[in-house]
Structures are given as C-alpha cells and as structure tokens.
Amino acid sequence: MISVALAVLKTEGEQIELSNFYSLYSKRLYAIAYSKLHDRQDAEDAVQELFLRLADKPEKFFSLVDNKRVAYADVIIRNISIDAFNARNKVTVTELSEEISADEFGVSLEDNVLGEISKSELLNFIETLPQLQQDVLTLHSMLELSNAEIANSLHISEIAVRQRLFFARESILDYIKNRK
C-alpha cells in the first residue's frame, strides 16, 4: 500500500512539476529551437517533442535540481532542433559503426594535461568541436548523466554517445599536446 501510495503521489506531483516547468520555461525553449529552425511551427514541434521525451522517461529530469533541469532541457531541445533541421534539409549524420573499445574509450584528460592550458583557451577550443559532441560532453561532464541516460535523452544509441565522447576528449587531448 505504501509503494502504491508513493507511486500515486510521485505521479501527480511530477505531472504538476512538469506542467509548471513548461509554464515557466516554454518561451525560452521555443527561442532556442527557433534560433536553429527559423520556423515557428517547427520550433513549437521541437518544444512539444522535448516534453514528450521528458514525460516518457521522467526519472532523470526529476532527479535534477531546478537550475540543472533548465540546462538539461536547453541542451536536449537544441539537439532536437539540430536533428529536425538536418531531417528537413536531408542532412545525414553518420556515426561510425564500430564500437569503441573500453581501452580506447578511457581517453584520459589528466590534471597534468589539463593544467597545461588555461580555462579560457580550453573553452574556446571546446566551442570549435561539432555541436553534437559538445552537447554529449555537456550532458556527461556537466550534468553527470550516464551514457544510457544521454542515449535516452537524445534518442541516439549508446554507441553513438561513447563515440561522440571519445572523439571530443581525443580532440581536446590532441589540441593540448599539439599546442606545444
């Protein structure tokens, strides 16, 4: 009875919270989508798609605190908008089919490596990475999502998540080493 009661409370509470989140941030999210899509209906559809994804798998969203929820939604809707733009313009994003091995995946950005570059320079370089890699890096390192959670949020495979993270980290490492 307790678990049923908690499930009921959690569900109704989540419904209210999600609805409130929409009320407070829909304008912002629409603006992000519109900045990519430049089409009113497409941008509204992107907002709708975001909340469909949040409602479909709400666990991660509700585990985040308020300001992190905003960041989470911002990144997701940007990705949704990029995907919609690519679909509209028949642009295909090709992910490599081979799996990244566990050894390769562990591209190490140790302190002594990161210590060789200033934060501003690192930031400037990250901004040059492909947007899809930047967003996976943000979800992983800033919002601390697991690969499975990122895959669910962006509607991509876990392999794609690992690849984007791998290439992002490898690019950062190469940039730092080649700066010398």
Next chain:
Amino acid sequence: MSENIIKSVLEEKYFKEFDVYSNVPNHFFSFRHKRNMKAIFANTSAANGTITRVRFNKQFVTIMVAIIFLAVLSITAVAMAIAGFFTKEHSDNTELFAINYENAPMEIEDIYYISALPIGFEVYSKSETKISITTTYYNQSDDKYIVFSQHTKESFNAHIDNEHGEMTETTVNGYTGLYYADNAGLNILVWDDKDYIFKLSSELAKTETENLAKSTKLLK
C-alpha cells in the same frame, strides 16, 4: 579533479551560450501547440500505469510520517533550520522541508488564492490533489506566467539552487518565508502560515511578486 576542470569549463560555456535566452521576445503559442501540450500533461499521469486512489486514513498518515521521520534521521549532511524550514545542504542545492507540522492539516481544507492578480492575467491551468493545489496564471499580451501553489506542510519538499544566488529570509503577512531569484530570472517566494506552505514563482519584478504573495486570501 580533471573532471571538475572540464565541468567548470562546460558550465562557463553553457552560461555564455544560453544567457541570451534569459530575456527572449514574446511568443504566442498556437492553439494547436497548446492543445497538444495539454494532452501531453494529461497523459503523463495515465501513462505511468494504474493509479490507485489512496485513502488518507490514519494508518497511511502514520506510515508517511514515520517514513519522513526516518529519512530526516538518516541525513548525514549538515542540517539547519532557516525561516521555519528545515534545510539539507547538497553540493549544488538546498533541500527544504517544513518543520513542526504536528498540528497542521494533513489534507488541504482551506484553499487560498491570489486576490490582487495584475490586469491581464487569467487562470491558465490548475492542478489539485488532497495535499497540493497549483494554479498557473498567464498574461497573453505580456506572455508572462505566475505559478502559485499551496501544499500541506508534511508533503512539502523543494530543491533550491544554492550555486547562483542566496536565499534570504522575508515575511509574508507576518509569517516567515524565504525569497530567492533563480538563474532564469524568476522571483520565488516560499512561506509558512503554520497550516500550509505556499510557493509563488513569477516572471514579474521582485516587488510585484512580493505584493502578489501578500494579497493571498482564504477562498470562502
């Protein structure tokens, strides 16, 4: 440590990119979109499986109180009380609970509302359970929202960002409360009138938000 450096850089990058969206032009969503969004929120509760109505009998209430009490006892982080709220500090947020709810209603018996709603605002949506009521008001010409919620003290729980602003103590109609502004530009007030906890989130200025809070009255 290296992950902290990356995290710090990514946070800076995020704010640099998305700060521009803190103040965005007005947009009036189409009727089709609003209809679809209502359907999404209506389906959220249904999509989570069978919902069984729970009777708030004495046994249920006793068990809920015991669960909450045990959860409070298991807290290892520094716990403090501020403005009548019990707080638990996490690394990036402060969790609020109500304290001293022994004599407070277990269900909402008296309903409160904002009596001095600014011109142009109308009720946009309302969600009501036995332990919380949330009303969203919307001004179509300004495209601004006000969200007002009332909670039983036992059920109240909120996470407040403590990284980008501070909570300050305030009073609303003689009752202690908390004020904070979140990083999306919302002014938020939370206060306790000994029976219920109220939360008001608004896109209006701080003074206007405070005046709205002060205008809350019992619905008769």
